[in-house]
Amino acid sequence: MSGPLVVVGDTLLDIDVDGSADRLCPEAPVPVVDVGREWHRPGGAGLAARLAARSATDVVLVTALGDDEGGARLTRLLAGEVELCALPLEGETVRKTRIRAAGQSVVRLDHGDGRAVHGPLDERVVSLLRSASAILVADYGRGVASHPRIRELLAETSAPVVWDPHPRGGPPVPGAALVTPNDGEAAKFAGEPGTPGELAERLRAEWSAGAVAVTVGSRGAVLADGSGTRTTPVPNGARVPASVRPDTCGAGDRFASAVAAALFEGADLDAAVTSAVESAARFVAAGAATALSEPAEPAVAREPGLSGFELADRIRRRGGRVVATGGCFDILHPGHVTLLRHARELGDALIVCVNSDESVRRLKGPGRPVVTAADRVRVLRALESVDAVVVFDESSPVEVLRTLRPDVWVKGGDYAGADLPEAEVVREGGGRIALVPTVEGYSTTRLIETVSNG
Known part of the structure; x- marks a missing residue:
């Protein structure tokens, strides 16, 4: 490979405000959210670039960043993740804030009017687009992908171009190797209803694209190219458990970034789409974009001498919510880390x-x-996600939970609430059981067996 994987597009600042909602507003039948913690992450092309860096070794992000606190925050969040090539932004950095209660979205607030300045391009941008081995365009309709000179360079390149479109953005450049709308976007672009396969074929012709892959959520993706239409389903091992209501934020970015990374590594189109369907499904099962967020500020000041029981009492006195989870945690692996992040x-x-x-x-x-x-x-x-640890000697944490009285007891999604010996004591203390998705493929026992057989 002679050049990097270049991600081109609009970067937004995504904010999740997490809290609890146990009552309705007296003036209107809407929930009152007691704010607990705020999380930040790059959105749009910034998220796509971070995800592409999970699969490709050399990723550069070409995006527009504002000279404001939002732009500075995005620069800090992206530092060390991808190489950044910034264009000027006119206006305020776009911020999308989700207000969530118990992990469920209540409302989204959008701020900022920033758009990329359509001025002369720095030679660095021109050089990157000419030397790229693959290009991913994450078009969120904020001007980067519609820059006339960028579109010229994208139309001229011999590298495969993956275009992730947005209803507010423009059409892909003719000759894009693959365009990746979801089924709702595909219907809007086509202007009339149809099956995913019909929409993919129609848009492929309209856009003069090499192929169109219409993503259809948990059913996978429908691919149309010169040889026909076919469906790539989600593998059984990557499916989210039926008992879990997943957060799908960023799933489209994960699909597009995984396709681009696979093409960057030399895969053919079918193999790239198959890899991307599985990557997107595992991404959702692992918590989607929320798993890439960073806290705006610590919610609890850590005090080395404070026990878990003392911390629980302190949080309750403040009117906060205590969450607990448990296990052996023998050889900590990504599955553990994801569960703890969700629980927090x-x-x-x-x-x-x-x-x-x-x-x-x-x-x-x-x-x-x-x-x-x-x-x-x-x-x-x-x-970062753990505020205190309690060690217990019994085979089950029942006695610890009787004293701790957590508001939420978290276990992996492979459990059923009725099967937990501690479920009754949690409910007696006024708490509830929460099951979160597990990350397939990780097991301490399996890791030990692999090392032993090494």
Whole structure:
């Protein structure tokens, strides 16, 4: 590969404001959200570039950034993730704020009128677009993809161009290798209803594109190219459990970025779409874009001498929500980290209940744990999502939970609430059970077996 994967498009600042909603406003039948914590992440092309960097080794983002606090925040969030090539932005950085209660969106607030300035391009941008091995256009209708000189360069390139369109944006340049609307967007672009396959064929002709892949959520994607139309389903192992209501924020960006990365690595179109369908499904199962967010500021001041029980009392006195989860956490892996991140979003503090060494031996056998309780606690406390850790000796955390009385007890989505021995004591204390998606492919036992057979 002679050049990088270049992502071109509009970057937004996405903000999630998490809280709880236990009552209605007296003036109108709308929920009152008690704000707990605020999370920031790059949206639009910024999110697509960060996701592309998960699959490709050399990613450069060409985007417009404002000279304001939003632009500065985006620059900090992107630093170290991708190489940044900034264009000037006229107006205020666009911010999209989701207000959420118990993980569910209540309303979205949009601010900012920023648009890319259509002036002369820096030679660095021209050079990048001419030398790219693949290009992903994330068009959110804010002027980067409609820049006349950028469109000229995109039409001239011999590199595969993946175009992720937006209803507010313009049409893809003729000759794009693949255009990736979702089914709702495809119907709007076509101007009339039709099956995903019919829409893909119609738009492919209208846009003079090499191929169009219409994404259809949990059903996968429908691809139309010169050889016909075919459906790529989501693999069974990547599906979100039926008991979990997923957050799909950023799923389209993940699909487009995964396709572009696969083409960048030399895959053919069918293999790239198959890889992208699975990547998007796993992305949603792992919490979608929220898993890439960073806290605006800590919600709880950590005090080294404060126990989990003391922290729970303090949070409750402030009117906050205590979240707890538990397990052995022997060899911490990405599945654990994702679960803890999800759990932390459900309240104002997360307390992790950890099996002692003797408890782990009873549950897992004489060869476990691999990591001692003291070291497991030390690693967990180092995570941003964890506010306190409690170690228990019993086989189940029932007695700890009787004292802790969490408002929310979190377990992985592979459990059923009725199967949990601790469910009754949680509910007796006024709490509820929350099941969050698990990340397929990660298991401490499997990791140990892999190392042992290495």
